[in-house]
Amino acid sequence: MSLLGDPFALAATASLVIQIIVLVVLLYGYSLKRRNKFRQHGTTMLAAVVLHAISIFAVMVPSFFSGFSSPEAFDFTSILVITALIHVPLGIIAFVLGLWIVASWHLQTDLKPCFKKKLVMRSTIIIWIIALLLGVYLYLLFYGAVLLG
Numbered sequence: 531m532s533l534l535g536d537p538f539a540l541a542a543t544a545s546l547v548i549q550i551i552v553l554v555v556l557l558y559g560y561s562l563k564r565r566n567k568f569r570q571h572g573t574t575m576l577a578a579v580v581l582h583a584i585s586i587f588a589v590m591v592p593s594f595f596s597g598f599s600s601p602e603a604f605d606f607t608s609i610l611v612i613t614a615l616i617h618v619p620l621g622i623i624a625f626v627l628g629l630w631i632v633a634s635w636h637l638q639t640d641l642k643p644c645f646k647k648k649l650v651m652r653s654t655i656i657i658w659i660i661a662l663l664l665g666v667y668l669y670l671l672f673y674g675a676v677l678l679g
């Protein structure tokens with residue numbers, strides 16, 4: 531099987547690329563906060579939330595539900611299933627929190643409400659990075675052998 535010949539593998543690879551971009555955008559957004567560029571930090575995090583939403587709804591949700599058709603999906607001793615069962619809720623929590631943070635800001639010039647969300651932002655970025663790294667690991671579990679040929 532080649533990655534290019536399999537539509538699921540191709541979609542998962544596109545999602546992987548988006549997830550890696552999200553990770554880079556998150557780290558860049560964090561570096562902006564460290565340089566006190568709070569507005570640019572906010573807009574960068576907004577871009578990360580939008581990209582994350584695209585990869586969730588275009589690829590991960592369809593792939594998750596198609597996975598239920600396989601009996602292996604219920605093998606709770608499999609590292610793949612366990613990783614997926616941690617990745618999915620963490621990804622959803624990061625998405626909901628990220629969406630709430632950027633939606634409650636809605637690009638206002640007054641950043642005071644954002645300062646109050648410092649703790650939730652910190653938790654969100656940690657949960658989000660763990661979910662993204664688990665997503666990369668899941669991809670390698672699924673397609674690592676194909677990549678190695």
Ligand code: HEM
Nearest residue numbers: 563568569572575628631632635644645648651652654655
């Ligand atoms: C998903 C969205 C976001 C994430 C994951 C995120 C993440 C973070 C992180 C990790 C910090 C450092 C917290 C710390 O020092 O412990 C921070 C600080 C900050 N963020 Fe965000 N952020 C997000 C969205 C936003 C938005 C929309 C704004 C609005 C402009 C914003 C404004 C700020 C400000 C003002 C601080 C400094 C808080 C302080 O030092 O008291 N952030 N953010």
